[in-house]
Amino acid sequence: MSNVEQMFVRVVESGSFKKAAEYLKLEPSSVSRQIAALENRLQVRLLRRSTQRTTATELGQRYYERLRLIIDDQIALEEEIRSGVSRLTGKLRIAAPVDFGTKFVVPVTCQLQQLAPELSVELLLGSPFENLLENDLDVAVRIGELPDSNLIAKNLGCNERVLVGSPEYLERYGTPKSLAQLDGNNFILYSSSQARSDIEFADGSRYSHLKIKSNMTVNSVAAVRRLVLEGKGIHLGPLWVFSEDIDSGRLVRLLPDRPFRSFPVHAVYPARSYLPMKVKEFIRLLSEELKSQTT
Secondary structure (H helix, E strand, O other), rough: OOHHHHHHHHHHOOHHHHHHHHHHOOOOOHHHHHHHHHHHHHOOOOEOOOOOOEEEOOOHHHHHHHHHHHHHHHHHHHHHOOOOOOOEEEEEEEOOHHHHHHHHHHHHHHHHHHOOOOOEEEEEEEOOOOOOOOOOOOOOEEEEOOOOOOEEEEEEEEEEEEEEEEHHHHHHHHOOOOOOHOOEEEEEEEOOOHHHHHHHHHHOOEOHHHHOOEEEOOOOOHHHHHHHOOOOOOOEEEEEHHHHHHHOOOOOOOOOOOOEOOOEEEEEEEEOOOOOHHOOOOOOOHHHHHHHHOO
């Protein structure tokens, strides 16, 4: 495959001549000229150019998909020739939520590098990238229901949630034994969207968000945990954050007989004919790590 064809693939995946040029370490004008020459040679318009985003035409999309297959086949062949089944090399770019990534993804990447010393990892925590190809990401970890997209999703497990409060808080305000007794409690919230969401239980029942009262919202799991430990309120969050505190008695699990709805955890990656071994191995290890933490 020629350089200009690889250049065309990069422009489609990044959605921009400028981003493609930055990746290829070329001037945008040079990339534009070479793509124009390719279109002239094929006598076909491959790209729709605009100031916001460059997209493929119908024929351009067909051309891109076939070229992508060729590139993936070449990667697979090269990996096979290098005995890539057991040898992981290159760079692995991962996106994940900050706190979940710190707890689960960081140790998995360290484990992966122990198996493959030649593999380098770039982990982007807290980066809500929607377009993995545009941002040159190999895989992203997502928690919760996934929107419709052209990404492939691999279910890794569930994020079990618990409602917790400190003994000091419960001594002052009482320990809720039913949904009705949650009324009037102060909730420490992780996000403003949590304030607009009903509390959902595994059996399908709900506690209306209109009844939730809160004087503190902070988008840090560590900060939420500290506030709950200090008796500032109760919180509904991931079990893995509070399991040690519950076991030690520093926090109390509320409504233990009413399990809450769990959120699925997925690894998502671009739909390609060939999935690199480094991505497969990362997904396998992360799945094992989650299972070991929840069983």
